[in-house]
Amino acid sequence: MLSFEFIIPYTPIPPPLVKGKITMTATVTQDYKITWEKLPDDYKLPDEPVDNINQPSLAAALTESLEFAGKLPQNALAPTNYGICATVNGKIVIKAPDWAYVPSIRVAREEVKRSYTPQLQGDMPVIVMEFISDTDGAEYSIKPTYPPGKWFFYERILKVPNYVIFEPDSGSIEVYRLHNSEQYLVQPPDENNRYWIAEMNLNLGVWQGTRENRTDYWLRWWDEQGQLLLWGSELAEQERQRAEQERQRAERLAAQLRAAGIEPEA
Incomplete structure (x- = not known):
């Protein structure tokens, strides 16, 4: 089986406490063996319903504006609620962010119908997003034991450069940038309350308005000149x-x- 392997030492670094959510801490240091392997065809994917009624619309809006602006290359991948895989210490780990962007895949799209394995099948995601509607704090989990928490997986295993947590009902957004390839730090907005996503050459921000009979907060893209990418x-x-x-x-x-x-x- 074709695979790529890395072994990284890890001393858990807790994310900041946000809005009173409880996050765990740990003191042990452990080596994690990470391999990038194709998901077996008979592997049963988690069958979890979308936990946010707005998630499909929010995700579709992000992808649509990229496509109409000519900023979604043919070999790019913009999955929503779709499994991204890694094998950690011999165990398959799958997380399904509400939206993600992969600049380039190196295999036929038929090979990534069920899931996507970075390194093996293409680039690492440059951004992942979670749209939250409850208060269980799963988006902030740094749980390192199997199955690892989302924060741990995105930060320490995948090392995704940008992690966005968005609350559609309030319009609250948190953008974290990976610092020194090891720790997420809060990224402050610019003077227009937007966040520069360097890997996409775009700004991300919150916009309020109507789409698909939903009048509320949305995530939108702006280009380098400050022009809104339209739906x-x-x-x-x-x-x-x-x-x-x-x-x-x-x-x-x-x-x-x-x-x-x-x-x-x-």
């Missing part, structure tokens, strides 16, 4: 307004010609 419905509305302005301009011109005694058709 398909917004592009269609923009085109409708352009066509309407052109129609009005043509009517004004026709009226001017008639006033001058000239038939527009002529």
Whole structure:
């Protein structure tokens, strides 16, 4: 079986306490053997329902604007609630972030229908997101024992450069940046309350408005020039307004010609 292997020492570093959520601490140091192996075809994936009713819409909105802006290459992967795998100390670990972005996969898409294994099948995700609706604090778990917590998995196993935790109901966003390839640190927003995602050359921020009959908070992308990446419905509305302005301009011109005694058709 083709695989890639790493052995890393780990001394757990607790994430910051956020909004009163309880996080565990640990004092032991342990070596973790990490391999990147294809998920067996007969492996039964966790069948967990989406725990946030807004998750599918939020994820689709993030992907759609990238696609319409031409910023979703053909070999990129933008999975939602989809298993990302690693084998830690001989045991398969799968976490399914609510949204993630992988710049490039190196295999046919048919090979990543069920799950995705970084290093083996393509690039490491450059960003993962969790949309939370409860208070169990799973997004902050640094539990190192099997099965490891989400925070531990993203920070210490996958080493994803950017980790976003978003509360759709309140619009609260936390963006963590991997420091020295070993620890997530809070990333402060810029003067526009946006966060620079260097690996994507885009800014991420919170926007309030309506999409798919949901009027609330959304995560949106802005380019380097500060231009909002539009959804398909917004592009269609923009085109409708352009066509309407052109129609009005043509009517004004026709009226001017008639006033001058000239038939527009002529």
